[in-house]
Each structure stands twice: as structure tokens, then as C-alpha cells.
Amino acid sequence: MSTWINNSWYVAGWDSEIDQAPVARTICGVPMMFYRRLDRSVVAMRDACPHRLLPLSMGLREGDSIRCRYHGLKIGSDGVAEEMPLKTDAVNKRICTETFAVAEKHRFVWVWIGEKEKADPALIPDLWPCSREDWTFDGGYYHIKCDYRLMIDNLMDLTHETYVHAGSIGQPEIMEAPLESSVDGNNVYLSRWMPGIDAPPFWRGALKKEGLVDRWQICRFLAPSAVMIDVGVAPVGAGATIENHDQGVRGMVVDFMTPETENTHHYFWGMARNFDIEDKGFTARFKRQQGGVFAEDKEILEAQQAAIIANPDLRLNAYNIDQGGVRARQVINRLIREGTAMEQEAKA
């Protein structure tokens, strides 16, 4: 049984990462390569020539097709052979490479892992802040040497900010505020409401006002592997509630964890916001700062993965603060079981 979910959309890359030249990336254990056709639609193929398995990502583009750099087998963007290595040979149309269903949405390129005919773009997790016109969104990519679920645990529990990010975004009030969590289908919510506190420097600067604020952190896990964290502050008395809080400044940290192998993953991170949306300098400064914050997480998570391997007799334990991660993993485990059942059914 794999650690990822069959019949799901996973992020393959930022829309800005995939262009005309092929990009190689292993997704859920499968070597894939991605490129755009001349009309900019995205192609996803197994990264192995059907002839002698050389990665097609080493190949040469010809129009929308790709020509293998070893013997020159030419493959169309539908994965089907268009020209044999000996040009005089008749093309055998059964020669083809596996292609994958792809979609572009919310600034990401998505790839469907599972039965191709079930790939429905409506099933893409609703990362709405990434594509709303009155919000702005930007972010980055990190390769992390740990099971993607350790990153979900990390994001579904902001307690760690106090220690891991003591020098950057940590704040003692985070540890003292009560936690609320709930499950709704394949989504998990975890919220913390901090009323009438002093805003930390980042939010004070965003709000551009003196005075006490209400602060919130609402983590939302969306299967198969997204976490959106709704963060912000509003002046006390402005009427912000846990359900409705557009009275102040609001950001949405958007994270997607795509498994590469069982112990490594691709981490796509971004920040959407509804304030200063034309201020590109703010965006650039924020991305640079966030790079430092993630370097702290990466160090911790990779050390945790190494410790899990080095201590095979010990297991992860969960306390109250882990309720968000625990519930996200329950959803993931249920979907893995269902996906495995579907897969076996499909094969039967």
C-alpha cells in the first residue's frame, strides 16, 4: 500500500515552472516529464522512451512532439510514435509512452494519479485565494527529504512556530490560545482565535494602524495533500469573527505537498493576500523572508525523517496539539484504502 492516494490530483509544478523545454519530475514514484505545446497547453508523459527507456526529458522538441536523443524515435504530444528511428520503417502506432491527465488551475499545473478516465478537473482542491482577482499570489518550490505527511503534520500544527521559528514569526500567545478542530468530508479544520492582543510586527506593518487586534490562524487540510492557512488581524471591535474576517488584513498561506518517493516530496508554497496587492516590493520581500523560515522547517523535518529511520522501534505519538495532523492523516488513510480498493477493482 502506497503512502499516497490513488485517483487524485497532485501539483506537478508552478505554472511558471513548466515551459517549452521538458522538465523531469518524479511524482508519486513515477518518473514523469512535463512541457507546454506551442498553444501552451501542458503535456505530461512517462519520462522514458518506449524504445530503450532513455529519459524523454533529454530529448529534442520538434513542433509539439519530442524526439528521443538516443535513436530519434519521435513521439507526439499524445504519447504515440510518429516516426521510427529508421525513417524508412513504417510507424507502429502501438508504440507509445504513458501520458497523464493534466490541468491548470489556481496557478499550478496538476497531474492525475490513477485511472485516466476518472480525471475530472472539478476534483482539484479549491485553492480559491490563488486565483481571485482581488487577491495576489506568489510563492516558491522546495525539495524536502521527508515523507510528505510529516510536512502536513507540521502545517496543521502552528505550535512549532514558537520553537522552530523563535527568531522569526513565533509569538507566545500562539501557545496559549485554545484550539478548535473539526472534519468535514475530506477537509480538516483547525482554528485558533486570539482576541485583543498586540499585533506582531509583520501584521502591524500590514494593518498600518495602532491598537489592539483580534488575530486568527485557521488551518485547512484539503485532500489529497493541500494545507491552506488563513491568517490575519483586524482591529478590536471591527466585527471580525472566526467565520467572517475581512475587516482587517488577511493572508492565505497555500501549501501543496506532492510525494516524490515514500521519503521525499515536492513542496509548493505560496502566500495569497487581500492587501497591498499592487505592491510588488512587499511580495518580493515576503518571499525572501519566507525562504529563511522554510530553511528552519526543512532542517527540522529532514532530521525528523532521519530519526524515524534510525529509531525503527519507536513510533510517532500525538498529543492535543496534534489533533489537526491526526485528523488529516485519518482522512488520508481512508482515501488510500478507498483508492487501493478502487485500483484492485479496476484491475479485476
Added chain:
Amino acid sequence: MSTWINNSWYVAGWDSEIDQAPVARTICGVPMMFYRRLDRSVVAMRDACPHRLLPLSMGLREGDSIRCRYHGLKIGSDGVAEEMPLKTDAVNKRICTETFAVAEKHRFVWVWIGEKEKADPALIPDLWPCSREDWTFDGGYYHIKCDYRLMIDNLMDLTHETYVHAGSIGQPEIMEAPLESSVDGNNVYLSRWMPGIDAPPFWRGALKKEGLVDRWQICRFLAPSAVMIDVGVAPVGAGATIENHDQGVRGMVVDFMTPETENTHHYFWGMARNFDIEDKGFTARFKRQQGGVFAEDKEILEAQQAAIIANPDLRLNAYNIDQGGVRARQVINRLIREGTAMEQEAKA
């Protein structure tokens, strides 16, 4: 079942590589070491002291013997102990290290893998252009991280020149000429005859004449693991045929692939020629250019090996152009089966 052939000669090194100082090289999975006696005959031994297994290649030469650098056990060039670590101890002549049958021929040192008593130098593949007086021969050594059979596939199909070597020796006519292949015992032939074409720069310079030429490429696989490629051009009308073509300039690319492990091999390459045989500058220039050509092959072959490992559900496929490699592998597979049967018989 191994990927190499029992009871066969494999190249251990160039005659110029093996000298008085021991050279360590793993051949067909067995750590070996090679050196020359004072009379220049070659010794091949298991590279492990029979006492505590320290590589004997780290040892010290004393006359024709080798003394282990750990405790000083002295081993004669016949592999038998000559002096104990405590010089006062009686020498136990049953203390010995495995030795291997060796031979020198065609500028290479050969080692016999299999039952020593069957080692017959007459079974060494006939790489005649390497040692003919009216030809000259020189080449090099490369360590390649792939199954040796991928290199045989590569050499038995010159189609790949068009793409892999687009910038050096490729020529479109190669792709258009018809292929002929045949098997003769443990040899496989693959030939391409290109009549009345314009000579590529290398051959034009070798021929030193204007005018159209007939060009040929004749790949010959010789078990267990040699490929000789007969290449050259002759002026149109000079009478050259596929069987007989000494009317122009002729070269013989000689390749020997010795398995190191299942996924790595030692690649010995050379070029013999029957023209300008006294021109050492030509030889040196050719070796330097060929280094660049092989770097291109090495990149492709090592990427192919990595892709084979990364895509365990896919297998290599063969088209028309692969007939040479397919037939060479059929010979190899038959000899592996026969060699394994012989080995089991010998043990029974």
C-alpha cells in the same frame, strides 16, 4: 544467473596498463589484481590476502612475489604462501590465494572467467587488426556505470550516431542505408553499404582525394563481449565490395566490454587502421577527438541505466534498427545458459 558468460576470456586491461606495480580491478564481480613478473609475464590473483583479506594490491613487491602490507604474509606469483608473518613459523603451502589464467594477445591482457583448466588462448576472440604489422592500433579505457550489454546494443546500432553524435560523426545517409544482419555461431554481423556518396570530412581527409565514394559500416559482435566495426571509404569504381574493401582507407573500431558488476563495466576502446600508420600525430588527434565522442555515449548510457532502474515496470523494446543488438544478446543469453550448465556440471 549472472549477466556474463562462464568459461570465457575477458579483457582485464590494455597491455600498457599492467606493469610491475599491482593494479586492482573487479572483473565479473570478482576483486582481482594484476601485475607483471620481472620477465613481464602477467599475474592475476584474487585481490585479498588469504590471511586477513586486505587487498594484495596494497602490498609490496619483492621479486616476483607480493608481501601483504598488513602482517607481511608473502605470496608467490603462483598464489602460494612463501613466508609467514612470523618468519620463524613454518610455511603452510596450503595457504594460497586464487589465481586466474591470463593471456596477452592483440595488445590486451585477458583473464579467464571459469574453470581454469579449460582456459585455452585459442578461444580469445580474433581481434586481428589490433596486432597486424601493416596496421596500427591505439585506444583508451573508460569506466561506465551501466550493464555492459547496453554498450553492446549501442555499438551494434550506428543509428544513434545521428542524434547522440549530431555534432561529430553523424551523417543523415547512415539512417537511410538498408541494414543486413546475420549470425554465424558466436558472431553477429550487421552491415550497411552506402554507395556513391559524398565522403564525410574525417574520411575525405584520410583518403586525400576528391570525388564520390562508397562507404561501409560493418559491425561484428564476437562473444563474449567484443564489437569490431569495420569502417572506411573507397573511390567509386575502385571495386570495393561488402566482402572485400581494401581499395581505399579502412579502419577498425575495436571495443571490448568487461563486466565489473551487473550495472557497471570496463570499456576498452581502440582504433586500428591501415593508412598513415606511421603518423603518430594522426593517432593522437584521433584519440583526443574520440574522447569527446565517448563522453556523449557515456552520458546517454548512464542515463539509460538510471531510467531502467527508475522504471521497473517498463522493458526495453527492439525495432528493426536493433537487430544487431538483439542477435548479440541472443548469443550472449545462449552462452550464459550453457556456461551455467557447465558450471553446475563441474560442481556436481
Added chain:
Amino acid sequence: MSTWINNSWYVAGWDSEIDQAPVARTICGVPMMFYRRLDRSVVAMRDACPHRLLPLSMGLREGDSIRCRYHGLKIGSDGVAEEMPLKTDAVNKRICTETFAVAEKHRFVWVWIGEKEKADPALIPDLWPCSREDWTFDGGYYHIKCDYRLMIDNLMDLTHETYVHAGSIGQPEIMEAPLESSVDGNNVYLSRWMPGIDAPPFWRGALKKEGLVDRWQICRFLAPSAVMIDVGVAPVGAGATIENHDQGVRGMVVDFMTPETENTHHYFWGMARNFDIEDKGFTARFKRQQGGVFAEDKEILEAQQAAIIANPDLRLNAYNIDQGGVRARQVINRLIREGTAMEQEAKA
């Protein structure tokens, strides 16, 4: 069955290596971390937070406790939780990390591998020269990529000095002197007496006298993994015997090999001496020279380990000179069997 001995003391570090900041070190396959309390007593714990397994050695000291750097679980120096990540949560005292019995003796920190209630400091090997007031002792630490028993073999046979250390401490007379060996419980003795010889330069300088000397080398293996080598010279006629030899200058090379994994170990080395004990320059010069000698051993031992792995069909053989190592391994094997039996009994 492990390669180390259950219910034994192993050296975890020099007394000078372990201080207030946690030190991570894997001992007998178990990731551990060590630090000193404010009263300087030593703590040894499993190097994994009971919460999410992050190494506690990455944590923050608070008084005698350690706070995990991921979520802030605070662990007392007894291994028991003192504060939950959410400070408002009640502390569950069943949350704890494994602790290990430790002791300080003979300048080393020792850790008990096995059933904690059997940890008796009286069982620590008697490395008396390390802590005698009329002797001085200093040394170093090396990480060696080989089975710890290969180092014991090495130390229980000084023949190798002739070849491995040809340029430093080797002397032909060592090879010619007869060996005596005996076993006494869990100790093994191996002695060599060289009467009336010319002192080598090191010992000549130590003795500060002309004239022939009696020289001795007495190797003593002490289970589970110590070797002490009693070395020195006395003027001929001073009355030195193999049993009693304080008439000249005497040193004790003290070695402890602690298994890290099956194929790597921690090597603690020191030299105790009863002469020039106030001469710190002598000590410093000796340590520097010894570094060069050990680099020679490390090269040999790691090559030997690699050869053992590369030649799985060959096994180590033992001659007369190996009697010390053979007998030490017999003691080790017996204790491994007894320890395994004890362990099984304890579990039953």
C-alpha cells in the same frame, strides 16, 4: 545475534567530550545523546523526542532539562516529561524517553548496554593506568569505518607494526621475539619479551640513558572491548621481568572500541605513562605523532572491511601471530551468547 555484548559497559566518550550541550552518538546501534547536569553528572537518553522523534540533541537546555526544538515538549534529566507542548495541557508522566545507566571512571564516560538494573560500576574494566596519581594519561577519538573486532585483532597483534608502521614505530626484533598468550576469565594476555636489544629512538629518548635494554610488549584484552598494551624498556640488569617491570620507563596504550553499527565503531585511544608526567610538551608531541600512526591503521582497517564485503566467499584466517585476537574473539563470542541468553530470559 548482534556483534556486541549485552549487559556490558561501553565507553560513550572522553570525560572532556561530554559537557552541558548535548552530544549525539550512536552506541551499539542505538541513537543516544549525552550531556552533563549543572552538578556535572552525566545524562544519557535515547536521542529521539517521545513526541515526534526529533533528535533531542537538537533541543534546548533549560536547567537540567531539555526542551525539544520542534514542539517544545520538556523532558527532565530522568527522561520523564515535565511540560507539554501546550503549556495548558496536563503533563502525562507516562510520556518519557529511554534513559541509560552511565558512570564516569578512568577519564571516560561509560554507558550500560542491557538491563538497567544490572548496571554495576564495579563491572567497568579496570583501566587503572588512566586514573593513577603517579601516572599521566591523555588521548583522542577516531571514527573508524570497520567492525570494532577488526581493531581488537589489530591491537592484539603487534606484528603489523613492521609493515603498517614501517616508517614510524616498527622494529624487526618485534617479529623475531616469541609470543606467549593465555586466557584468564574475560581477559586475554599476549606478551613478547625482547631481552638485551638496542632501544628504538622513542624509548631511548624516554629512558635518557645509553646501553642495551630489555623491551616488553604485553597486550591485555579486557571484555567487552578494551585493549591495554603495556610497553617500555629497562636497562639490562635492572631486574625487569615480564611480571614486574617498573625499573625503567613504562607506558600503557589504552584503547576502547565502542560499536556504532555492525561495520563502524568509535575508537578511543590514549597513552598513560609513569615518566616525565609533568612534561605537557611530551604529551602534546606524542599525541601529534600518534595521529599519524593511527591514520596508517585507519587506512588498513577500512580497506580490510571493504575487502570483507567485496569477497563474501572468503573468510578471515588465523595463524600463530593471531592467537591474541583469536582468544579475544572467543571471549567476545562466549559473552555475546551468554548476553543473548540473558536477554531472552529477561524477556520470557
